[in-house]
Amino acid sequence: MPRKSRRRSKKHCTLLKRLVKIKAKKKAKLEEEEGVTPLVDRYWLQRYDLFSRYDKGIKLDEEGWFSVTPEEIAVRHAERSGGGVVIDCFAGVGGNAIQFASVSQHVVAIDIDPHKVAMASNNAKIYGVEDYIDFVVGDFFQLAPYLKGNVVFLSPPWGGPSYSSVGNFTLDLLKPKDGLTSDQPGKIGLPAKINLGKVYQYIRLFNFLGRYSMFQIAQSITPNIIMFLPKNVDQREVEELSWLSSPPLHVEVFFLLLVRRMQIEENYVQSSLKGMTAYFGDAPFR
Numbered sequence: 001m002p003r004k005s006r007r008r009s010k011k012h013c014t015l016l017k018r019l020v021k022i023k024a025k026k027k028a029k030l031e032e033e034e035g036v037t038p039l040v041d042r043y044w045l046q047r048y049d050l051f052s053r054y055d056k057g058i059k060l061d062e063e064g065w066f067s068v069t070p071e072e073i074a075v076r077h078a079e080r081s082g083g084g085v086v087i088d089c090f091a092g093v094g095g096n097a098i099q100f101a102s103v104s105q106h107v108v109a110i111d112i113d114p115h116k117v118a119m120a121s122n123n124a125k126i127y128g129v130e131d132y133i134d135f136v137v138g139d140f141f142q143l144a145p146y147l148k149g150n151v152v153f154l155s156p157p158w159g160g161p162s163y164s165s166v167g168n169f170t171l172d173l174l175k176p177k178d179g180l181t182s183d184q185p186g187k188i189g190l191p192a193k194i195n196l197g198k199v200y201q202y203i204r205l206f207n208f209l210g211r212y213s214m215f216q217i218a219q220s221i222t223p224n225i226i227m228f229l230p231k232n233v234d235q236r237e238v239e240e241l242s243w244l245s246s247p248p249l250h251v252e253v254f255f256l257l258l259v260r261r262m263q264i265e266e267n268y269v270q271s272s273l274k275g276m277t278a279y280f281g282d283a284p285f286r
Contacts, residue, residue: 040065049269050095056126059119064093067157069228070274073267074099077153077226080279084150087221089140094120094133096153096228101129110136110143144217151281152218155228215241224281231273235264238278 043065047054050068060068069077078099086100091109093116100107101124111117114137124130136143218225229238242262263279 037062046070051123053126057122058126059122060093061115061119063157064116064119068093068095069155070269071095071099072269073228073274073277076267077228077277078103081151081153081226082224082282085148086151086153087147087149088153088155089218090154090156091120091135092116092155094123096155097133098124098127098129100153101132102127104132107133108136108147108149109133110138110140112137112139141217144220147221149222151224151226152221153226153228154214154218156214222281225279227278227280228267229276229278231266231275233276235276238264238276241278242280 040062043050047058049070049072050060050065051058052071074096077096081100081104083104086104086107088097088100088107088109091097091111094109097107097109097120109117109120111120117135117137121130121133121135124133124135215225215227227238239262261281265277265279266273267275267277
């Protein structure tokens with residue numbers, strides 16, 4: 001090989017090594033400053049869907065990247081909340097709390113992780129709504145008896161990005177930090193007149209409540225509940241939650257038609273289905 005070619009080849013290799021080092025440094029900086037790890041690389045590409053003001057100093061940790069509600073959907077939740085006082089039971093890094101605060105009288109944002117609460121507070125300041133939110137570090141299930149509000153918002157962790165690999169996502173797969181599942185069976189208010197053909201459904205619901213009590217806890221605060229759930233959630237189980245009200249709520253799947261009392265809505269971002277939202281009670285239909 002001619003001497004000039006060897007020099008060029010050596011120069012080229014040195015340049016490539018420098019580029020690799022620069023990329024490695026940038027990646028390390030992303031991981032350290034923005035919580036971007038290999039697990040959440042693809043979510044970083046969607047950062048402006050999560051927070052339109054991301055470049056203003058938004059903070060997320062690894063879990064926040066894949067658990068925060070996309071802003072477009074959070075805006076939708078806020079618009080349908082009916083205002084008043086909203087309790088965000090699993091606030092995370094604040095995606096929903098911020099949008100609720102933009103239309104509501106006040107928001108109580110609860111999370112058991114103090115680091116997430118600090119990030120949520122930072123993010124609320126970027127959107128200029130920090131004065132309308134009370135951030136609370138604590139366990140929703142312990143705080144519930146002392147909470148008062150017009151709407152309860154439930155969006156507990158879905159178990160990480162692997163949730164989408166589950167064919168039929170049942171509600172007991174949700175992963176609140178304290179291990180929400182209960183050994184105590186729930187109480188069901190049966191209607192005075194009951195179709196015997198549906199008795200088996202109530203028995204199934206009784207067993208269902210024995211392992212999942214979040215909805216009942218939320219109902220002890222208000223009948224107006226919004227639940228943001230995985231796109232592959234078992235809709236039959238969600239509909240069963242409507243039986244907990246007395247009298248049971250009217251159930252109908254919502255796409256374009258307005259129905260009363262309980263709705264299940266599909267949520268899209270840029271034509272991609274991101275999740276399902278269930279609305280219970282009166283407030284979300286004002």
